[in-house]
Amino acid sequence: MKLKKLVLTGAAGRLGSYLREPLSKMADELVSTDIAEDIGTLYDGESYHRADLAQYDEIVPLLEGADMVIHFGAIVDEKPFMELLGPNFIGSYNIFEGASQHGVRRVVYASSIHAVGMHKKADFIGIDAPHRPDTFYGLAKCFTEDMGSMYWDKRQLESVHLRILSAAQVNNARALGSWLSYDDLIHLVTRAIDTPSVGFSVIYGVSNNDRAPVDNAKASFLGYRPKDNAEQFAEEVLAQTDAPDVTDPGEMCHGGPFAKVDLGQSGLAQMNIVDDRKKT
Template sequence: MKLKKLVLTGAAGRLGSYLREPLSKMCDELLSTDISDDIGTLYPGETFVKADIAKFDEVEPLLEGADMVVHFGAIVDERPFEEMLGPNFVGSYNVWEAGYRHGVRRVVYASSIHAVGMYPKTEFIDTEVPHRPDTFYGLAKCFTEDLGRMYWEKRQMESVHLRILSAAQVTNPRALGSWLSYDDLIQLVTRAIDTPVVGFTIAYGVSNNDRAPVDNARAAFLGYRPKDNAEQFAKEILGEAEPADPMDSGTMCHGGPFASVELGQSAVKGMGIVDDRKKT
């Protein structure tokens, strides 16, 4: 299925950098957008427009003629609520409302495990568990998932909410279960786009890890079948790790460091995430 027009928000981000090329091959026109001034060399059929998703008048014209939106634009860390409000809460409303006004059929949204991050890791959770956010960042994911459900039930606008666990290089024991490889990310987004009917769907963004702590069975109809497994890194990672503290919520909860950080304080700062975004 080749679409006429796709819109990608957050195109300058690390995950956006890996999505741009495969998305450009799925449509006649890929409109990539971000608050950054530049995203590098454009792929065939791709255009770039600088825009702030927190401003409706900048978002709305981008979605004209679009079939679907892949919405990855946001602050990707914990911040004070006032800083999150525009890009992470209002930005989601702007995408859905502008999409509705222009007849967009579906939004594929980068949700997060942090919408349910306070569940203990000893609980194998599925996509139907009630929200249990670990931060204001996670709360924004809950808001957008509920927004998507409402627009489906009230306005028949489809959405797939990808609860990404950790799409980054495996550098710690938690990632042995939570890793989402870039190849599997691309497959997951592709399935969220090319599945004929999705309604309102939540799916976990996680690779085929032996230690994966979540259950994607209810989203099996998407046809997402991850291929990569973080167990290949287990011997090295566990051999270098300090003993786990069972009283530390960052160790015991699905949200990892986001579960233990103070509200409004950065959780990403100490995670050692490698900025290996794809260069163009």
């Protein structure tokens, strides 16, 4: 089924750069939005609109007539609460309330493992693990997931919350479990869109890694069957890895470095994320 209109927030971001082309093929019209100046050459059917997620009057008019919103825009790191309040908390409210006002059917949300980041990796957590945020950043993901649950119960607005582990190049031991390849990300978002009925759903965004530390069994109705496996990188990565410190939450918890940093302190600064966004 081809949709009429999709809206993608965070279109200028790294993950957005991989989603724009496949999303543009799924609908007659793709409205891409971000706070960035521009996003490069547009795909057929795509238009770009600069808007601040935190400003209701800027973002909500873009949702008019949309079938679904793919909500990936956010500040993507741990910061002081007041810096995240606008984009990550109020921005999510604007998307859900605006979607509801405009009769949008579904929101597909880029949640994160950091919503449950303080759980121990040894606990092979499922999608029903209680929220246990590791940072204010993770707290915003918990807030948005709970908002999705509430908007489903009260307004019948569907949402799928993709708890992405780490969609970035595999250059450390944690990523052997947490990697989500860009191809699997596209497959995951496609399933979140084309599954006929989703209600309020949660699913982990992780590839078919031998060492994946989470369990998607209860989300199998979404038909997400990842193909990539980070084990192909294991020999090289492990040759450069020391034995883990079992007293370090950064090593032992799902949130990795975010589980270790103090509130308001960057988690990304401890990670070596390669900016390999797709160029258009």
